[in-house]
Amino acid sequence: MREIHCDQITAAVAKLCVEANYFLGADVVQALEGALKRENSPVGREILKQLIENADIARAEQVPLCQDTGFTVVLVELGQDVRIVGGSLVDAINEGVRQGYQEGFLRYSIVGDPLLRKNTGDNTPACIHVEVLPGEVFKLTVMAKGAGCENMSALKMLKPSDGIEGVKGFVMKVIKEGGGNPCPPIIVGVGIGGTFELAAYLSKKALLRRPLGSHHPEPTVASLEEELLRAINESGLGPMGLGGRTTALAVHLETYSCHIASLPVAVNIDCHSHRFKQIWL
Amino acid sequence: MDAEAIRLTTPLTDEDVSRLRMGDRVLLDGILYGARDAAHKRLVELIEKGGKLPFDLAGQVIYYVGPTPPKPGQVIGSAGPTTATRMDKYAPVLMAKGLKGTIGKGGPRSKEMREAMMVYRSIYFLTTGGASALIARHFRRSEVVAYADLGPEALFRFEVEDFPAIVVNDIYGGDLFEEGIRRYAR
Numbered sequence: 245m246r247e248i249h250c251d252q253i254t255a256a257v258a259k260l261c262v263e264a265n266y267f268l269g270a271d272v273v274q275a276l277e278g279a280l281k282r283e284n285s286p287v288g289r290e291i292l293k294q295l296i297e298n299a300d301i302a303r304a305e306q307v308p309l310c311q312d313t314g315f316t317v318v319l320v321e322l323g324q325d326v327r328i329v330g331g332s333l334v335d336a337i338n339e340g341v342r343q344g345y346q347e348g349f350l351r352y353s354i355v356g357d358p359l360l361r362k363n364t365g366d367n368t369p370a371c372i373h374v375e376v377l378p379g380e381v382f383k384l385t386v387m388a389k390g391a392g393c394e395n396m397s398a399l400k401m402l403k404p405s406d407g408i409e410g411v412k413g414f415v416m417k418v419i420k421e422g423g424g425n426p427c428p429p430i431i432v433g434v435g436i437g438g439t440f441e442l443a444a445y446l447s448k449k450a451l452l453r454r455p456l457g458s459h460h461p462e463p464t465v466a467s468l469e470e471e472l473l474r475a476i477n478e479s480g481l482g483p484m485g486l487g488g489r490t491t492a493l494a495v496h497l498e499t500y501s502c503h504i505a506s507l508p509v510a511v512n513i514d515c516h517s518h519r520f521k522q523i524w525l
Numbered sequence: 526m527d528a529e530a531i532r533l534t535t536p537l538t539d540e541d542v543s544r545l546r547m548g549d550r551v552l553l554d555g556i557l558y559g560a561r562d563a564a565h566k567r568l569v570e571l572i573e574k575g576g577k578l579p580f581d582l583a584g585q586v587i588y589y590v591g592p593t594p595p596k597p598g599q600v601i602g603s604a605g606p607t608t609a610t611r612m613d614k615y616a617p618v619l620m621a622k623g624l625k626g627t628i629g630k631g632g633p634r635s636k637e638m639r640e641a642m643m644v645y646r647s648i649y650f651l652t653t654g655g656a657s658a659l660i661a662r663h664f665r666r667s668e669v670v671a672y673a674d675l676g677p678e679a680l681f682r683f684e685v686e687d688f689p690a691i692v693v694n695d696i697y698g699g700d701l702f703e704e705g706i707r708r709y710a711r
């Protein structure tokens with residue numbers, strides 16, 4: 245049995261919160277540069293150039309890419325032969341968020357009660373997911389999830405008879421209704437199948453695929469990813485929704501078995517400020 | 526593209542806004558007020574109760590922003606725009622008191638808001654969402670004017686230089702969101 249101390253987890257989470265917010269992934273920067281080559285709207289090109297420059301400034305000056313430093317989503321991939329010592333896993337993660345957001349000069353964007361809406365003053369609590377795996381692995385993924393794009397996400401319980409066409413139609417509807425609000429160019433995570441809550445979770449996990457724009461191993465799913473990406477970019481929304489060819493940088497799909505009577509589809513949108521970092525302890 | 530940008534100094538006059546057309550790139554100098562949802566709610570409640578506002582709205586421009594805390598030595602932290610449509614409910618009340626422009630990201634703005642922009646001659650400018658470290662470089666001063674208890678949602682007063690923005694809604698009914706899709710959809 246492998247032991248991992250809570251202090252190690254806290255320190256790792258704190259570091260990842262800051263790094264996710266300062267350093268845009270090389271795959272995202274590359275996708276923005278590729279989009280700039282293809283974009284033919286002058287306003288769209290100007291916006292893409294600004295985003296590339298912004299990533300440079302944030303990296304060089306070690307400042308947040310975006311002022312919405314997000315809801316902190318933490319995914320723990322926990323080997324069943326790992327024992328957490330020195331306290332509670334949940335507390336250790338929240339303490340990491342507290343430290344990271346304070347030390348990194350990140351914005352506190354969380355209200356304690358969704359209806360009373362008073363800021364918690366330290367960006368906690370995090371949204372924590374734990375997946376139990378075989379062995380002694382311990383992997384942390386920390387995502388800073390902006391609200392502008394999260395708010396444009398949606399889920400629908402389709403009928404099995406709606407089929408692939410129904411899935412495509414729903415994804416396109418969500419993107420079009422989002423317009424410029426999720427700060428295009430966006431990254432689209434789609435969860436298909438499972439139950440109501442599993443579809444939503446899969447759509448979030450789809451966003452975490454690396455490198456950006458790589459395809460699902462299943463060829464039918466991969467071709468659906470390509471088809472959706474093309475359709476989204478032909479919508480004309482473009483950077484910030486002001487017109488152009490670059491609406492999405494990537495579409496990632498994740499699927500799961502589902503009930504004979506249902507076809508859940510969840511669309512989780514992330515913005516170009518696609519911020520997450522991972523570490524294996 | 527810099528050569529084509531129109532330079533404007535705030536507060537804006539009726540003449541300034543009448544020159545602007547959707548798609549124009551502008552560089553703003555002068556004062557911007559910073560406010561998000563919670564500060565808007567308070568301003569509008571104050572107007573409805575007939576109270577005195579913390580600043581005169583005539584000709585002013587409100588930037589929808591809730592910046593990150595500044596690091597030591599910085600004027601402001603990262604300071605990109607937030608989604609403008611959340612302020613659609615409040616903005617027309619402020620425009621009736623003289624507000625000449627709003628800056629944010631996202632849209633299209635609501636039908637009521639678009640109509641109000643034509644009636645009150647007020648512009649919606651977009652600045653690039655998430656280009657927040659870059660935008661922060663255009664700030665010369667930043668101070669909280671009111672509602673400090675709201676933290677990042679307080680009412681701010683900024684001094685900016687060459688603040689980059691694009692005219693999305695002009696006072697003639699032009700809307701760059703509609704126009705952009707019309708031009709680029711395939």
Ligand code: SF4
Nearest residue numbers: 310390392427515655
């Ligand atoms: S949607 Fe993303 S880029 Fe836009 S303001 Fe929110 S976090 Fe920043």
